[in-house]
Amino acid sequence: MDHSAVLARYDRDMRENATPDGPGARIERAGAVVRQVADAHGWNGVLWSDLDPGSADRAIQEQIDRFTGLGRGFEWKLYGHDRPGDLGARLTSAGFRAEPEETLLIGETGRLALDAEPPAGVRLVRVTDPAGVDLVVDVHEKAFGTDGTGLRHRLLARLAADPGTLVALVALAGDEPVSAARMELVPGTRFAGxxxxxxVEAWRGRGVYRALVAHRARVAAAHGCRYLQVDASALSRPILQRLGFHALSTTTPYLHGR
Structure with missing residues (x-):
């Protein structure tokens, strides 16, 4: 993989020319900043910027003013290769709070190891209705310890408005949901996320996550997607790299008013 070329394509297709991630969201372009504005349950934040030391502080304040005026907390999604190099420090000085850094991994579907299957007694089920969404949210809350209200809202809205671009899966051990994941297809690009x-903790280390990645990658390949993108935690990064993903950058959420 040509890391520089793929990263440039990712920045262009998925960030600078981003499309809304749900029916209640819209993309706004303000100078050298691209942001998404959504309702209170959706994702609000900055997707891309191309700033320099002379314009960065003003642009940061403009985003604060925009989202604060809407009554929204928001995220500035900062990548390790974004400019200027001290943008993270400038965000912190402006009142943002940095969340843990993740790794931007990208894999080519034609070169990934896609033969992983779930362990015995576990089956993967595609989510197509509110009952399935409830299972995904249940896993999310147990696995991450966070409230799943916003996730439930976004999944239900996406299934209702554009089900063809969402692949949500839940892994069931009998009738017990033990793992879940989703993939978002992005029409007009070669990427899927x-x-x-x-x-859930009791089922980690048994290959369920690996099987979910492989299943989604096979679906992406069937839809003609060349690249898969993941913002990987330290826990999932080694699994994904063993499957053939490459680390291209880092990404850190900087939160304001949340």
Whole structure:
């Protein structure tokens, strides 16, 4: 993989020319900043920027003013290769709070190891209705210890408005949901994003997460997607790299008013 070329394509297709991630969201372009504005349950934040030391502080304040005026907390999604190099420090000085850093991993579907299957007694079920969404949210809350209200809202809205671009899966051991994940297809690009992969503690280390990645990658390949993108935690990064993903950058959420 040509890391520089793929990263440039990712920045162009998925960030600078981003499309809304749900029916209640819209993309706004303000100078050298691209942001998404959504309702209170959706994702609000900055997707891309191309700033320099002379314009960065003003642009940061403009985003604060925009989202504060809407009554929204928001995220500035900062990548390790974004400019200027001290943008993270500038965000912190402006009142943002940094969340843990993740690794931007990208894999080519034609070169990934896609033969992983779930362990015995576990089956993967595609989510197509509110009952399935409830199972995904249940896993999310148990695996990550966070409230799943916003996730439930976004999944239900996406299934209702554009089900063809969402692949949500739950892994069931009997009738017990033990892992869940989703993939978002992005029409007009060669990319698909893997999101939300989480496994309840008692089932970690048994290959369920690996099987969910492989299943989604096979679906992406069938839809003609060349690349898969993941914002990987330290826990999932080695699993994904063994499957053939490459580390291209880092990403850190900087939160304001949340």
């Amino acid at each position: 893997l999101w939300g992969g989480g496994t």
